[in-house]
Amino acid sequence: MAKQKVLAIVGPTGVGKTSLSITCARLFDGEVISGDSMQVYRGMDIGTAKIKDEEKQGIRHYLLDIQSYDQPFHVMAFQEKCRAAIESAASHHKLPIVCGGTGLYLKAALYDYEFEEQPGDKAYEKELEGMETSALYERLKQEDPASTKTIHPNNRKRIIRALQIARSGTTKSEREAAQRHEPLYDILWIGLDLERSRLMERIDERVEQMFAQGLVEEASRLFSDPKTWEYTSFQGIGYKEFKPYFLKEWSEEMVKEKIKIHTRQYAKRQMTWFNHQIPVRWFEKTDQDSILKTVKEWYDDKGE
Secondary structure, X not given: OOOOEEXXXXXXXXXXXXXXHHHHHHHOOEEEEEOOOOOOEOOOOOOOOOOOHHHHOOOOEEOOOOEOOOOOOOHHHHHHHHHHHHHHHHHOXXXXXXXXXXXXXXXXXXXOOOOOOOOOOHHHHXXXXXXXXXXXXXXXXXXXXXHHHOOXXXXXXXXXXXXHHHHOOOOHHHHHXXXXXXXXXEEEEEEEEOOHHHHHHHHHHHHHHHHHHOHHHHHHHHHOOHHHHHOHHHHOOOOHHHHHHHOOOOOHHHHHHHHHHHHHHHHHHHHHHHHHHOOOEEEEOOOHHHHHHHHHHXXXXXXX
16 A cells, blocks of 8 residues: 655755745645644744744644643654644645654654653652753763764753663663664655855844844743743744843844854754755755656656
């Protein structure tokens, strides 16, 4: 039996993935599944560049606004919800179109990644919770150095989880290496690229637009209370940079510049990750005719 077809549209932040997803959904009778780890949070609209209702053109979207911003969201939850969304779209006889730039989340959902829940060691968990994030990361370097290549030093939740897994005797990186990394679906990976200097310009323009749309007000409404600074949602680019602003250490202009820098750095990391982890077919953003021709040939190929 042929595998379920899934179109995956990936690429660096700000390159134009959302627009292409709508075009493909209209042409190939699809429904769109957000592949962004931050757009799941309700109320975090401007800083995540979340698609507006009027931009959806009546296309059904999944995995937007499904989580309260004061609750953590992790890759295992995304895996479960993304696979369920694919099944839902397929049950409507629609083409599932996964669109986003959070590479690890996409690969976990579309490939044979398995996550094993570990019995909780309450004493160890309490010990970890009492440590500073920097100290946790140093411990992780000792116990599972390979995992630090994919876990950000400030991602406290993922660091703690990796340490808990390592305590079981098999590290997180060892488990992932033992898996076969085979796709669960008939996936066409379409990657959008743009000349580097132009991409950086687009990123800067988008950040300027976010501030014009009210990013300062959105971040202040959600995260001005210091109690919120430990939320997983606050670790996202476009929000975490506001901490010095709330502490009256940075001006709004300084926050804006820092968001631009972090976003540009993130776009570079995204490209490196996709090039090493996934068989993406890359296209210039402007070459839409070639993109749609490639999608159509794959879409029309029903296999054996």
